[in-house]
Amino acid sequence: MTASPAVEVLPGSPTPLGAHWDGTGTNFALWSAGAHAVDLCLFDADGTEHRHRLTESTHQIWHGRVGGIGPGQRYGYRVHGPYEPSAGQRYNPAKLLLDPYARAVDGELRLDPALFGHPVDAVDSPVPDGQDSAPSVPRGVVVHDTFPWDGDRALRTSWSDTVIYEVHVKGATMRHPGVPAQLRGTYAGLAHPAFVEHLQSLGVTAVELLPVHSFVSEPHLLRRGLTNYWGYNTLGFFAPHAGYSASGSSGGQVTEFKTMVKALHAAGIEVILDVVYNHTAEGDQTGPTLSLKGIDNAGYYRVDGANPARYTDFTGCGNTLDVRRSPVLALLMDSLRYWVTEMHVDGFRFDLAPALARSTEDFDRFSGFFDVVHQDPVVSQVKLIAEPWDVGPGGYQVGNFPPPWTEWNAAYRDTVRDVWSGAHVGVRDLAYRLTGSSDLYRSDGRRPFASINFVTAHDGFTLRDLVTYQDKRNEANGEENRDGESHNRGWNCGVEGETDDVAVTALRRRQVRNLLGTLLLSTGVPMLTAGDELGRTQRGNNNAYCQDTELSWLDWSQVDEELRAFVAHVLALRRSAPVLRQEAFFEGHELPGTGGTRDLAWFAPDGKQLTTTDWFDTGLQTIGMYLDGRGIRARDALGRPVVDDSYLIWLHAGAEPVTLELPAAPWADGYELVVSTEYATGAPPATAVVAPSPVELPGRCVWVLKVLRRP
Template identity: 80%
Template sequence: MTAWTSDRPVEVWPGSAAPLGAHWDGTSTNFALWSAGASAVDLCLFDPDGTEHRQRLQETTHQVWHGRLPGVGPGQRYGYRVHGPHDPASGARYNPAKLLLDPYARAVDGELVLDDALFGWSPADPSAADPTDSAPFVPRGVVIHDSFPWDGDRVLRTAWSDTVIYEVHVKGATMSHPDVPSALRGAYAGLAHPAFVEHLLSLGVTAVELLPVHHFVSEPHLLRRGLTNHWGYNTLGYFAPHAAYSSAGTGGEQVTEFKAMVKAMHAAGIEVILDVVYNHTAEGDHTGPTLSFRGIDNAGYYRLGGPGSGDDLSRYTDYTGCGNTLDVRRPPVLALLMDSLRYWVTEMHVDGFRFDLASALARSMHDVDRLSAFFDVVHQDPVVSTVKLIAEPWDVGEGGYQVGNFPPPWTEWNGKYRDTVRDVWSGAQVGVRDLAYRLTGSSDLYRSDGRRPFASVNFVTAHDGFTLADLVTYEQKRNEANGEENRDGEGHNRNWNCGVEGPTDDPAVRELRARQVRNHLATLLLSTGVPMLTAGDELGRTQGGNNNAYCQDNEVSWLDWGAIDPDLWSFVSTLVGLRRRSPVLRQEAFFEGTEIAGTGGTRDLAWFAPGGHQLTSSDWFDTGLQTLGMYLDGRGLRHRDERGRPVLDDSWLIWLHAGADPIDVVLPGAPWGDGYELVLATEYPTGTPPQPTALPPGPAQLPGHSVWAMRVVRTPTAHGTP
């Protein structure tokens, strides 16, 4: 079935109010759009040459405007013009001069072109509607029909305790990859190419977390500066894969290409998690463009007014820092969110979601509410509740920092983990008390409500902020290229440049920086919880000190496959493999710190000071203590395999020493261990000692700025090893 053309007779049948969006049944397409306050709705169909044909939708059911058009099928470009009052002070911003994207569009075609016609208000009088037609400058929806051959593919269910996440940007991953064909670079197909998939497998990651792939556009202020939104946290279409990431085309082909990417990842045993932005849209604040939601039903989609605004609803409540906040309290908006989530699971086979600024979704009135409708609906949904759900547990509003406060079954980006680990390795005088919580799954944050250690998604870096290489190279951000006079980006990064700001040829500083990178990664991958690696950190990627590269769609943000640190790559692979083989390093339950029967007095978890004694109360509160020994007894695991059999593992003694100078420590003797095998040490470029190092109980010397992972050796007795 081809798209509708102007020489075809036009009929508009009543159609159906459900489902929302544009749906082809083989002979006709049903269009349905929700708008509570509209007085009329025009469906706009576009010929291949751009000629527009408007058809008034005559039917409305429960605030849904609908009609069925015979002969209209896949490939048809379309949009809406919505009539109604234009009175910003009362929250109404209807303007039929503006072509609007269907919020339920499954595919999007066309670029956003900066023009004054994008804006629904008149520059001469902001309370008046601008009459200029925006159609030549905005993207359109595409009617699709996709019968993708999934061939038995299904959503994966990798256990949380086995999960290692790799946060990556679809375009940036392969734009400079020499083994990916140039036509596929920067596309979904590039991500699915064997050259990139093999890299993931070599690292041992089990899930990719993709920066936003819902169709997004760039903010006008970036377009005016000749920049674009690279990260994608500026969503316009919650059902459509971002069209620019398609190598195949934008007439619906991007949907097929996205599915093929997911299928390829699943074939390799890798989950696909989407970073989703349901807290705000691309339309920005009251000065922003009218592209979809604002013109369809401004007061229905957005939170308006706010503290101090009185009865003036021309302004938006902004908990996101992006100009507006979607009003998830309203049933149609909550339905949009849930319909979108279900679509990406059932139709696109994605395995989970990371919710950007999730606290904004949980605000009932103004406070973040654990009992909000958002949580209730997600929790009871038979589809969405079964996949991985990750919250970024904060927003920019008052009381928005909610790390540890999301209910089951949510997991969270653990911002306290990031801050603590950075503090420790930057030399801040913070002691080891908080570090101990972070190393063992953050029981202080997640235990009280019945969640498990994997509720903590541990990370040291993310897309937002310094790369790991830059974290140990710069103390001052270098964001001038963003065009905001270096005012943007986080100013307090809890980091240390190893004594020199920026690149240096000093071999001692370079070696120290490389070791500090390994220290951060070793801490991350030896911690209980779910580790998240940021793409490129395993390669030594730098952004030249830019810690807010959201608008740098260029070599600053792309992975540099020509400047790989092979030793670092090997180090990360070794660590991930060590974690995969050691259940005690990826606990499914919190440690108890209690004695294990039959072991002579060891505990499932114990903490040692450099002198070889278990930490005392004064040690825990000593802010000058920079050395910590963590003992994990593999005989104390409290989870079972799928047949109910107890899981046993090796025992480990892990030392973390953040001080600059070497320090003498005492390795504890019986019953803790009869000896120790040094398996991983961060003073070596690949983490592997040149030869197996067996150490007896007693004195040993840790190098400055180092992590040691030591396997406990026990001498067999007449009755076997206890």
């Protein structure tokens, strides 16, 4: 640090928070309730630091305006106050702190003892560590851009038409030969036509990006020579992660991110962000002091009431943001609005969402978080998806989020995996999952699209590995294979790991099609995990959060073209058939004028509708789902009833073929086979029309039969 040059710090304004350039200077504003003093730290291009005391404080917001400071300026804060961990106070001006409202971040986190507010060998010491952390931590960047949106706006694809593709920005294109080398692994790479055209060819309508908020790696990973690949370790809630930018970290990542969004919108694809507001990268009492911990520890985090030197941890990541406090809730909402209004994103998936709605210890459907989100004129209008579990008391809240929230439906995942792995669970729960999970979402007025259906996600086995491995293989993570889920509800088809056995390989490929076919034909919103349609493997690693290597990146040299064609074929059918993406729950009632058919009916192999005994038969592995397109309870834009073709879908998880008695009139006069998972691409080799008579359904197979009726 050098002596501060003769720069006048004017009072400025307490609003808006963050660093905002007005054309001739920049206003800086930082909330801290317990600070005694705040220094604004400005950095020259060579890293020289200049400190300026902010002497104005309004309603606990420290602020000042510095003339001549503009876009590209690196900055941070040093906050003075008591260092009393036993009272929840961890002020330490030796630590350079990132502005929580910084819109761009420059620099990497470098592992160094100076990162920690406490002496590394004395976590609970009442004496703070005095080493300067500035050389080892990222800094904020003043940003101002006038991006040419040219009329771009949110797409607002209806939920019933939505197909989500969960993807990692870097992993998507790091190995893509069609993307220029300098763009691979970046926002620009994701927006490149070579990748966008892949999404369009599948029929995807939205990408759900793993975290793109600025993040850093945990010290324990850096010590092992690893990094946080997934990004669930947020440092800044406004800044796009600079590591995904081909433009560097001078603020160009903001423009590059906007360019990506604009390109995806032009292709008809929404952008949903996986956001982590439940905890930050500062961890527990042993973690580094990087931002909020040093700005106002007890003001931002839930500290343990019995021992304020510790944190209440509902996240399993060391700390939990205290969204009950107005400034913290404002930070969250300001961030969400920023990403919608300034960055044009179309929705959010909230990581460990129950942690945001715990008024005390328990999850609260009437928490202030929900109230603020629901009344916000901006945030309430975009797609809101909850990961409905955390590690706190009663953490599993699938089905319990209020309207208009949608949820990752873990019950769907578990049921579908159980059925196709050969577990004897019957078909009763499967019927709920296939039709939008009315048992979970109907009672509070939500629709079938409240269920985000998935079989795999970033966390866990890839789909190929789910049918290849019984046991996880996470040794590369450096935790002696203790990490990751041990009960995966999968089946390796009789052989553990990769094999050259032709019969086993063929069975695995069919099982992948069965799982994908079930997912894409179910009512609700399907979510594909990037690479599952390509046949991607992580070689049995089901917790690759720290594997920023070819293990995690999509391998475009080993694409299963037939599998990709299968996904595109089934999604094309889904897109063309409103009866497969219903906006209202089925009633199961007879339809007037049809001779006795129902909007939804369930059939056993003998051609009869399922009985009560059948529903409770855990050995039943075959079910027929009849969907009558004349019973859709929806109208088009002109108010006319929507009428569609009717379909009979068979799911048979048994190993041996089964003889089906296909229902005759009034259900159908004949059937056309339009999808069969016995074929590599799902499309029968020729038009297959069958009469309502006995037919043989192959073992472990999904059929979609289009109903034919005489004029």
